[in-house]
Amino acid sequence: MPPTHRYTGLIDKYRDYLPIHDDTRIISLGEGNTPLIRLNNIPKLLKKDINVYVKYEGLNPTCSFKDRGMTMAITKAVEEGSRAVICASTGNTSASAAAYASRAGITAFVIIPDGKIALGKLAQAMMHGCVVMQIEGNFDAGMSLVKEVADHAPVTIVNSINPYRLQGQKTAAFEIIEELGKAPDYHCLPLGNAGNISAYWMGYSEFNQIGVVNQRPKMCAYQASGSAPFLRGHPVANPETIATAIRIGNPQSWDKAWAAQKESQGWFDEFSDDEILRSQKLLAEKEGIFCEPASAISIAGMMRDVTSGKIPEGSTIVCTLTGHGLKDPDTAIKQSAKPPLKIKAELNDVKAAIERNLKM
Numbered sequence: 001m002p003p004t005h006r007y008t009g010l011i012d013k014y015r016d017y018l019p020i021h022d023d024t025r026i027i028s029l030g031e032g033n034t035p036l037i038r039l040n041n042i043p044k045l046l047k048k049d050i051n052v053y054v055k056y057e058g059l060n061p062t063c064s065f066k067d068r069g070m071t072m073a074i075t076k077a078v079e080e081g082s083r084a085v086i087c088a089s090t091g092n093t094s095a096s097a098a099a100y101a102s103r104a105g106i107t108a109f110v111i112i113p114d115g116k117i118a119l120g121k122l123a124q125a126m127m128h129g130c131v132v133m134q135i136e137g138n139f140d141a142g143m144s145l146v147k148e149v150a151d152h153a154p155v156t157i158v159n160s161i162n163p164y165r166l167q168g169q170k171t172a173a174f175e176i177i178e179e180l181g182k183a184p185d186y187h188c189l190p191l192g193n194a195g196n197i198s199a200y201w202m203g204y205s206e207f208n209q210i211g212v213v214n215q216r217p218k219m220c221a222y223q224a225s226g227s228a229p230f231l232r233g234h235p236v237a238n239p240e241t242i243a244t245a246i247r248i249g250n251p252q253s254w255d256k257a258w259a260a261q262k263e264s265q266g267w268f269d270e271f272s273d274d275e276i277l278r279s280q281k282l283l284a285e286k287e288g289i290f291c292e293p294a295s296a297i298s299i300a301g302m303m304r305d306v307t308s309g310k311i312p313e314g315s316t317i318v319c320t321l322t323g324h325g326l327k328d329p330d331t332a333i334k335q336s337a338k339p340p341l342k343i344k345a346e347l348n349d350v351k352a353a354i355e356r357n358l359k360m
């Protein structure tokens, strides 16, 4: 059999739309090309005629959307001769930076908030052998340190203030347009440091500008109530939320996110930790899709806005699921309604358990 087309990552696929030279050495782990899954059961529960898709970014190589930006940031850092990269992170950026730096053969330094990082993300950073610096402070403190230290040490910043990150991340919008044959009417996503909303808006706008589509979605971005600077209108000093990925009080892409919201005529909204966890569980139980708590806020937002009619029936909606549920096993297990049944290793006991628990 002749070899079929082998997918080699998003830089290779979208090189015409990215700042890449023909001879650039690409650092890739096959990121991108993630599934756009149509939801079946949640729209039925809502009793609304809507087309909802989730962009399951948890299926990237390190299980979050960060890989889209990191393949670009590390590729360009290596091209420019950098031997080391640094980032502050609530977890996913550090996991991704660690993996891509390993792949490139350079050193990654990651600054993470003490005790406020999901276990899976810490495991990834440690496993890839980067230098993990756990600070007595939150993400925002880490971000300030990173910006300061980059002026004094030979390290390239790979947070989303690095413009190549957004270039890579914009490709998610390209993939959605290619699969739907149009831009969605609404795009729902979590909002933390605000890189992703800025990147999606850039991607949708570029394809609109060159005439691939003639419409852009309304951008609907959601924050955790304890960590909602965009809802308050100013930075928040001590952000708190169970969705540790978006526990950010001083977002770096502040102006870009406001521009995306205004130009798209979209909106920002906020959700309690309980609402976030309930939507995470609902998606897992009703659709078979496991995302991390921060990602589930896009489902919470879509449901609220569809129910209220703010998103009208007939709409096509895409929700980004930014990270995989296995990133944060502790939170998943703690909120699970059904702990494992403890039964004897005997046929009758197993049969009885099946009869008691069959779904009608």
Ligand code: F0G
Binding pocket: 064, 066, 088, 089, 090, 091, 092, 093, 094, 160, 190, 191, 192, 193, 194, 195, 196, 197, 245, 246, 292, 294, 295, 322, 323
């Ligand atoms: N969802 C997940 C799972 C994230 O990890 C992040 C950000 C966001 C949403 C928010 O995206 O910052 O572009 O608005 N995580 C960063 C990190 C801050 O360090 O991993 P954003």
